[in-house]
Amino acid sequence: MKWYLETGPEGSVVISTRIRLARNIxxxxxxxxxxxxxxxxxxxxxxxxxxxxxxxxxxxFIDMQKLTPARxxxxxxxxxxxxxxxxxxxxxxxxxxxxESVSIMINEEDHIRIQVMLPGMQLEQALKQADYIxxxxxxxxxxxxxxxxxxxxQCPTNLGTGLRASxxxxxxxxxxxxxxxxxxxxxxxxxxxxxxxxxxxxxVNGSFYQLSNQVTLGxxxxxxxxxxxxxxxQLINQELEAREAYRKTGAVFEDKVWRSFGVLKNAHILSTxxxxxxxxxxxxxxxxxxxxxxxxxxxxxxxxxxxxxxxASAGRNLDSKQRDELRAKIVREKLVGL
Amino acid sequence: MKWYLETGPEGSVVISTRIRLARNIxxxxxxxxxxxxxxxxxxxxxxxxxxxxxxxxxxxFIDMQKLTPARxxxxxxxxxxxxxxxxxxxxxxxxxxxxESVSIMINEEDHIRIQVMLPGMQLEQALKQADYIxxxxxxxxxxxxxxxxxxxxQCPTNLGTGLRASxxxxxxxxxxxxxxxxxxxxxxxxxxxxxxxxxxxxxVNGSFYQLSNQVTLGxxxxxxxxxxxxxxxQLINQELEAREAYRKTGAVFEDKVWRSFGVLKNAHILSTxxxxxxxxxxxxxxxxxxxxxxxxxxxxxxxxxxxxxxxASAGRNLDSKQRDELRAKIVREKLVGL
Numbered sequence: 001m002k003w004y005l006e007t008g009p010e011g012s013v014v015i016s017t018r019i020r021l022a023r024n025i026x027x028x029x030x031x032x033x034x035x036x037x038x039x040x041x042x043x044x045x046x047x048x049x050x051x052x053x054x055x056x057x058x059x060x061f062i063d064m065q066k067l068t069p070a071r072x073x074x075x076x077x078x079x080x081x082x083x084x085x086x087x088x089x090x091x092x093x094x095x096x097x098x099x100e101s102v103s104i105m106i107n108e109e110d111h112i113r114i115q116v117m118l119p120g121m122q123l124e125q126a127l128k129q130a131d132y133i134x135x136x137x138x139x140x141x142x143x144x145x146x147x148x149x150x151x152x153x154q155c156p157t158n159l160g161t162g163l164r165a166s167x168x169x170x171x172x173x174x175x176x177x178x179x180x181x182x183x184x185x186x187x188x189x190x191x192x193x194x195x196x197x198x199x200x201x202x203x204v205n206g207s208f209y210q211l212s213n214q215v216t217l218g219x220x221x222x223x224x225x226x227x228x229x230x231x232x233x234q235l236i237n238q239e240l241e242a243r244e245a246y247r248k249t250g251a252v253f254e255d256k257v258w259r260s261f262g263v264l265k266n267a268h269i270l271s272t273x274x275x276x277x278x279x280x281x282x283x284x285x286x287x288x289x290x291x292x293x294x295x296x297x298x299x300x301x302x303x304x305x306x307x308x309x310x311x312a313s314a315g316r317n318l319d320s321k322q323r324d325e326l327r328a329k330i331v332r333e334k335l336v337g338l
Numbered sequence: 339m340k341w342y343l344e345t346g347p348e349g350s351v352v353i354s355t356r357i358r359l360a361r362n363i364x365x366x367x368x369x370x371x372x373x374x375x376x377x378x379x380x381x382x383x384x385x386x387x388x389x390x391x392x393x394x395x396x397x398x399f400i401d402m403q404k405l406t407p408a409r410x411x412x413x414x415x416x417x418x419x420x421x422x423x424x425x426x427x428x429x430x431x432x433x434x435x436x437x438e439s440v441s442i443m444i445n446e447e448d449h450i451r452i453q454v455m456l457p458g459m460q461l462e463q464a465l466k467q468a469d470y471i472x473x474x475x476x477x478x479x480x481x482x483x484x485x486x487x488x489x490x491x492q493c494p495t496n497l498g499t500g501l502r503a504s505x506x507x508x509x510x511x512x513x514x515x516x517x518x519x520x521x522x523x524x525x526x527x528x529x530x531x532x533x534x535x536x537x538x539x540x541x542v543n544g545s546f547y548q549l550s551n552q553v554t555l556g557x558x559x560x561x562x563x564x565x566x567x568x569x570x571x572q573l574i575n576q577e578l579e580a581r582e583a584y585r586k587t588g589a590v591f592e593d594k595v596w597r598s599f600g601v602l603k604n605a606h607i608l609s610t611x612x613x614x615x616x617x618x619x620x621x622x623x624x625x626x627x628x629x630x631x632x633x634x635x636x637x638x639x640x641x642x643x644x645x646x647x648x649x650a651s652a653g654r655n656l657d658s659k660q661r662d663e664l665r666a667k668i669v670r671e672k673l674v675g676l
Contacts, residue, residue: 251606251607251659251663251666252607254606255605255606255607255666258604258605258606259600259601259604259605259606261600261604262597262599262600262601262602262603262604262605263597263600263601264600265600265604266596266597266599266600266603267593267596267597267600268589268592268593268596268597269589269590269593325589328589328593
């Protein structure tokens with residue numbers, strides 16, 4: 001089963017945890033300065049390292065050059081790779097675990113980017129998994145590492161631990177109450193950053209936010225995780241309180257949840273934006289027992305209705321109108337019997 | 339069964355037919371000039387005439403003074419009496435048939451107003467029924483009648499036949515296409531009038547329109563009915579053509595119908611205006627086999643969700659918010675299993 005079809009700890013607010021480690025091989029230039037041959041060599045050495053370890057059977061290797069643009073973008077929509085990695089696929093490779101919880105980008109901004117995703121709030125567990133994978137590479141490859149700076153990365157913002165830890169949070173009640181903007185401003189003063197997970201630019205689709213650490217230099221992995229956890233716990237509590245306040249509006253709240261469900265279940269045209277917003281409302285209702293619908297189904301819908309994922313699964317190009325119709329059809333099918 | 343729970347001929351466009359005859363008793367002044375004693379006398383003479391006829395067992399007599407304002411307004415919302423008759427109930431009485439298809443207002447603007455409503459397009463049938471009732475009164479009472487003018491009525495616009503024939507039409511596609519305003523202008527030149535059936539002032543709720551004759555003087559009952567029928571047939575054809583054109587929009591049309599159904603079935607707050615608009619969309623979809631839902635259920639909902647009808651059935655006063663919640667609850671219950 002794909003990791004994102006499950007819910008994890010604090011699942012009513014925390015959709016998922018993501019850990020990313022940035023690593024580079026010492027005797028090869030950073031990707032932006034590599035020759036073709038060097039990029040092929042990085043892929044070969046990474047393959048040898050991973051497939052020579054006890055993790056061998058758990059991963060598939062994907063030659064990015066062989067993917068269609070839609071399939072590559074679909075991986076990006078699932079947060080398995082970066083949009084930039086999807087757009088420029090030459091000389092790049094990807095290791096993907098069967099359950100899609102672990103993805104290792106080769107020759108993205110850095111030679112190796114190890115990413116682990118788990119449902120719910122599981123920062124320590126995800127870091128442990130990432131560290132184990134990191135150890136396998138470390139045994140076979142000589143990492144670019146400096147006694148004072150730590151892991152060397154192409155972009156200075158990743159120097160040190162090379163760790164980016166993120167939580168995907170569902171914060172509809174804080175958004176509705178208007179308190180969210182204050183939180184966004186506050187977390188930035190604590191060395192963290194919060195931004196929308198879906199949607200382009202400043203438009204946030206469906207109240208899904210990503211909270212990440214920013215500081216990688218002069219701080220241990222553990223400290224980074226602890227700081228993020230402390231802030232996340234506060235956000236979770238505030239969101240849960242705001243939900244209870246929202247519940248007190250009675251019919252107003254129920255109306256929003258049930259209407260959203262009614263439209264999702266019956267619409268024949270759904271834009272990504274509207275779909276995410278409706279799912280957000282239904283998810284909120286489900287976590288508050290207003291409506292009986294498994295969160296896993298909502299997670300599944302979210303993962304399947306993103307634009308490029310739709311095109312990839314249709315196997316042919318779809319314009320915006322066709323996507324909106326297919327999206328509505330998929331959603332209706334997922335909700336049959338509910 | 340109440341008449342409005344059935345559908346009749348041309349039921350996809352014509353919701354109902356209404357015939358109204360205005361009559362006055364010769365030796366008693368018009369209602370606006372009557373004494374209390376005279377209004378009581380009109381009621382007594384009408385009772386004696388009707389209950390002395392073979393229609394006796396078919397009617398209940400309602401002393402309007404004994405009704406609560408909400409119950410009276412509810413009768414008006416069902417088009418059984420005029421809003422003015424509901425508002426001022428002193429010295430007024432109502433005969434109502436068990437199936438609510440016939441209502442006879444005593445001491446409205448005229449002494450006697452006979453009204454027959456039937457589902458679908460049934461002008462001749464409704465006129466026949468009204469004429470039969472008219473004959474029963476005519477046998478016992480001396481009507482105010484002038485050889486040249488015909489039946490005398492308080493308002494000169496009813497002089498002559500005293501007949502007002504109306505069709506309640508559902509014209510969502512003509513409304514959507516923007517062609518409706520031209521029709522409204524055109525019918526007025528043909529001695530007819532078309533206006534919204536639900537909603538106040540110029541706001542029309544749910545694309546329901548009433549088409550009525552205006553001319554009562556120098557024209558026979560038959561001619562009035564024939565003129566109305568000819569125009570109605572044209573309107574029906576135009577509406578059906580517009581619906582087929584609308585069907586060609588495919589998903590756009592289906593989306594509108596199904597979303598409306600989804601919201602109706604799930605909302606916890608529904609204003610009269612939104613409710614009528616959603617029902618209008620679903621009704622359109624049902625007549626075009628986009629959605630399988632009996633028109634009778636939609637007719638039933640329309641009759642039950644009007645503001646005063648809600649208050650009357652709740653048996654206590656409800657503010658606008660409470661009505662919107664009760665309305666949504668009733669609609670959800672009616673749509674269970676659909």
